[in-house]
Amino acid sequence: MAEKRPEDGQVSREAVLAALSRIQDPDLHRDIVSLGFVKDEDVAICGGNVKVTITLTTPACPVREQMKRQAEELLLALPGVEHAEVEMQAEVRATRQRGPRPVEGVRNIIAVASNKGGVGKSTIAVNLALALRRFGARVGLLDADLTGPNIPTMLGLPAGFQAERGLSIVERYGLKVVSLGFLLKPGTAVIWRGPMIGTGVRQLLHDVPWSEEGELDYLVVDLPPGTSDASMSLAQEASVTGVVIVTTPNSVSVEDSLKAVSMFERLNVPVFGVVENMSYFVCPHCQGRVDIFGHGLVREVASRLGLDFLGEVPLDPTVREGADRGLPIVEADPDSPVARAIMDIAQRVAAKASVQHFALQSTASG
Ligand SMILES: Nc1ncnc2c1ncn2[C@@H]1O[C@H](COP(=O)(O)OP(=O)(O)OP(=O)(O)O)[C@@H](O)[C@H]1O
């Protein structure tokens, strides 16, 4: 085999960048150098040693390790390179539409919605936030279900514990959390008309010091069911990066849940796709799969509507038990099939947020 020999004895920065530009980002469909993931200053060359830092747009990138290996191989194939070291980092970019006021200290807002009640919006919102956190992102969780806040229970925070001192951010399982439920003593009903909900949502977005300890990469917003005042206020009051629609697989639910899609499209909020929750049940005795609510309809309807299918989450009694105990499944048992399904969904959602960032950037500059 011919020995690799640099023409001038030193590997050039240009050659390193040219080699790395052969790596394509699978979601953004562009090479990582033109995307700015590797800049001149991220390349250090010392004789035959090359060290490169690649900065991805999310720590939840599914191809992180694959990209690192590909980069190392490409660098080692360059004449004169004897040793290649590739460090992977992530810096989540802020995604802001023109129009609504940005929420200070929040780079991306990801809403979880459905027209239908009880399909698992809050469960998915809590666990999605925790999954993004587990990947290393800085994540907040905003309970926008002002009249029926469930987030405190799901995170094991007692209802009304901030009734005396006033509402503030609570740190729980690494998440920055705010819910009106922190103010409401158990059993207290909130009976608000539309305009008050709108004011409430605005205050939770803009009057809460989200940036107190540094910017949040993602703020996950749990919405109440329906094409409601809260959803409309969120879309008007903030630049929402995208919305995740949750549905169960039965036809009534699918039809109902997806009504939210047209509402968000009308409000100019990108719909990231659909999550099928309570998708199937794995029998703990025979390990057989039971499609309790049917199977296949969500995928079919999503593709008919041109929406991405973000993943399916099985029905598992431990999810409900965890929610009732205040210990969500992604925190309690991150290796369980449910948690793994939600981690995969989180990666798809994070990728969608990055794609949305670049899409807005290109319309702004184009
Ligand atoms: N994958 C799952 N497996 C088992 N139980 C689940 C699953 N997803 C949600 N649940 C349970 O179903 C119930 C409804 O879920 P959740 O409160 O998240 O729904 P929601 O859509 O937010 O409801 P609402 O419309 O009232 O806000 C809860 O008891 C929750 O623990």
Ligand SMILES: [Mg+2]
């Ligand atoms: Mg809910």
